[in-house]
Amino acid sequence: MILKNAKLFNDSFEVIRADVETDGEKIARIGPELPGTGHSIDLSGCVILPGLVDIHIHGCAGADTFDGTRDAIERMAAHLVKKGVTVFCPTTMTGSSEQIAAALSAVRDCMDRPPQGAAVLGAHMEGPYLSAGKKGAQRGDALRLPDFAEFLRLYHGCGGAIRLVDVAPECENARDLITRASEFCTVSVAHSEADYDTAMQGFQWGITHATHLFNAMTGFHHRQPGIVGAVFDSPDVRAELICDGLHLHPAVLRTAFRLLGEKRSIIVSDSMRAAGLPDGESELGGQKVFLKNGEARLADGTIAGSTTNLLDEIKNLVRFGIPLRQIVRSATINPAAAIGMDGEIGSIREGKRADFTVLNEALNLRLVVVRGKVAYEAPPVGAVSVGD
Known part of the structure; x- marks a missing residue:
């Protein structure tokens, strides 16, 4: 052809x-x-x-990775390809080890027997090794301390399908998980109350990625630069950005893209099952979500993921004034590089x-x-x- x-x-x-x-x-x-x-x-x-690459997506079109079924991921793949996405990493939530294992098993199945539509690259494991103080839309009752033995069981149980695992580096046992898990996949800072120094320590231990920068983490203050400041100060750390115009103000996005530069910025959707559906009630990680005017929130008003997609985010960023070259890199080669796939896809x-x-x-x-x-x-x- x-x-x-x-x-x-x-x-x-x-x-x-x-x-x-x-x-x-x-x-x-x-x-x-x-x-x-x-x-x-x-x-x-x-x-x-190059085909668009989404490495952080929980669900869309009424399906969610945490449904733990092949059918759910097939529905996601069929929807995403109509939004320009060619490959994606189905993303888990905080839950029991059994729930996570079931989701990872479904991901592995779709890697081995590709569904129609977008291809499955592997899994992004978001949770359960996160901070209760920055849990966002994650289930607080299912959070637990970083546990490398559990991670390794899950990793081998799905045939190495985990491409990226999230952790709050201030948690007890975080160092052990970060240093050892980084030999198997990319490790990301996420849902964390770490200060600047702790985040920088986490980067030395092996963290090379930041999940949805600014959201569910310590922000940037002129005397307390937090995780955001540590990411900006670390040239080897890539960062995800949700570019729906709700999670981050356009001015913040312009600043972040400028500071991260062409090789460290990554566009993700972080979308949930209501993406592509009309307003109404939905669900995320066992919690009821209310969708109104395209915004997904828990009952207490907490933002519960997004309802966007990479193509709509690209259009947003063009409108916000981000250079097109950086936008394209951020939706293709940069996410591919973040999970070690840039030799095969992304350009x-x-x-x-x-x-x-x-x-x-x-x-x-x-x-x-x-x-x-x-x-x-x-x-x-x-x-x-x-x-x-």
Whole structure:
């Protein structure tokens, strides 16, 4: 298959004019006016992005990772591909070891037997090793101290499907979990009351990631820089940002993207099962959630994840004034690098997996390619230029 007559973001994330040819699941050739006798798709007026990568998503379309079933993740995959996402990490919540194991088992099944739609990369384990004081929408009664033995049982029980595990570094036993778990997957600071010094200590132990920066953690104050200040001060730590305009003010997003730079910012949805559904009652981690005007909250008003998706967040960030090049990196190669998958996905380069999200120049979805096959196609709509 050849995708022809489009602009694309090359491996350096510069916009060029080129065709892309696939061979099976891989990118075979990239170049201007590629010859070929096989199937071709005319994408005049479009821009080809690497496939969008969401490494923090609990649910959507009425399904949730914590349902612990293959069907739930299949429904998520089918919905996400229609939003331009080609790969994702189903994300767990705080719960019992049995609940987490069931969710991880479903993730493993979908890795081994890929469903239709977006592909499953592995799991993001958010909880239960979090701080009660910053639990957010996590179940307080199921929180517990970091436990490497439990983590290892879960990790091996799902055949190594865990790509990322969250921990509050101020908790007892956190050092043991961080230093040892970091040999198996990425470790992230999350839902934490740690001060600046404790966060920096956690980074020395092996934390290289921050889950939904600013949310459910100590913020940035000029005398108490907190976790946020520690992340900004640590060039080897990447950070997730929820870019729905609710979790973070546009001015905060502009500041964060500027300070993190092109290689450390990561766009995530952190969406829950109500994403893609109308307002009403929903559920997250065994707790009732109320959805009104697209905002998901617990009964006490706590924000309970989001109802957004990466494509809508990209459009938000363009409107907020973030450079498009950094936006695209933050939704593709940066999340892939965060979980050690950037050698296979996340950029358009010969030999990499043929995952593409094709937009018209108004940033509306046109085509999605997953593992070299068209997974979703939308009718073209009007466009405006994104520049050469």
